Amino acid sequence: MASSDSETVGSNELLSKSPQVFTLQEIDNLRNKDKEEVPLQHPWTFWYDKTIPGATADEFAASLKKIYTVNTVQGFWAVYNNIPKVHEIRPRYSYHLMRDERRPLWEDKANSNGGTWRFKCMKEDSLTIWQELVLAVIGEQFVESMAEEDCVCGLSITTRERDDLIQIWNSRSDLAERSSVLEKIRSLLPGVRFITCFYKANPGHHVFEAGNRSAR
Numbered sequence: 001m002a003s004s005d006s007e008t009v010g011s012n013e014l015l016s017k018s019p020q021v022f023t024l025q026e027i028d029n030l031r032n033k034d035k036e037e038v039p040l041q042h043p044w045t046f047w048y049d050k051t052i053p054g055a056t057a058d059e060f061a062a063s064l065k066k067i068y069t070v071n072t073v074q075g076f077w078a079v080y081n082n083i084p085k086v087h088e089i090r091p092r093y094s095y096h097l098m099r100d101e102r103r104p105l106w107e108d109k110a111n112s113n114g115g116t117w118r119f120k121c122m123k124e125d126s127l128t129i130w131q132e133l134v135l136a137v138i139g140e141q142f143v144e145s146m147a148e149e150d151c152v153c154g155l156s157i158t159t160r161e162r163d164d165l166i167q168i169w170n171s172r173s174d175l176a177e178r179s180s181v182l183e184k185i186r187s188l189l190p191g192v193r194f195i196t197c198f199y200k201a202n203p204g205h206h207v208f209e210a211g212n213r214s215a216r
Helices: 026-033 055-061 075-078 121-137 173-178 181-188
Strands: 039-050 067-073 093-099 113-122 151-159 163-170 196-200 205-209
Touching: 039 055, 039 075, 039 121, 055 067, 067 075, 075 121, 113 121, 113 173, 113 181, 121 151, 121 163, 121 181, 163 173, 163 181, 173 196
Parallel strands: none
Antiparallel strands: 039 067, 039 093, 093 151, 113 163, 113 196, 151 163, 196 205
């Protein structure tokens, strides 16, 4: 698959199901879709990477691959429908959807004051959770759940052997306790039980449990 700057991403060795590789013509078609009538409020960028235990920040950044930046509803679906679904990618690989073109890295300047809500989920629920939250994120459905100067700026899913990990990124860790993100997620996914959930701030990597219990 290719990113918006025409960089080809070789995915055969990364994903159990290889995505279609975008040709230059297909990239042009995606760009044309981004000129159609239903723009997103903000651009969002798809990324993927492989989790490497013990990797340095530089090694992790090197494993990170940009898929494409979408600007419209049509562009979003053109990308989403042409990459493997979350249950089709190998364990230890991650998809990320980030606001604008920020990278899904703590070290990225745009994320330095933020953090992530982390949810461990059953693998059979991952596809439903990912699609529901992706649509909520690009549709800015979390706006009313955040403090006035905070926002949801990313969404990640990491596939594992027995369960999967969902992360929702926000821009201000100091305002996280004033949000109602958990309540919003329960309303979006009323039939899903998460194994655990907690919040982790990026700068100090400070962790506080959000009940360290199943969330519903």
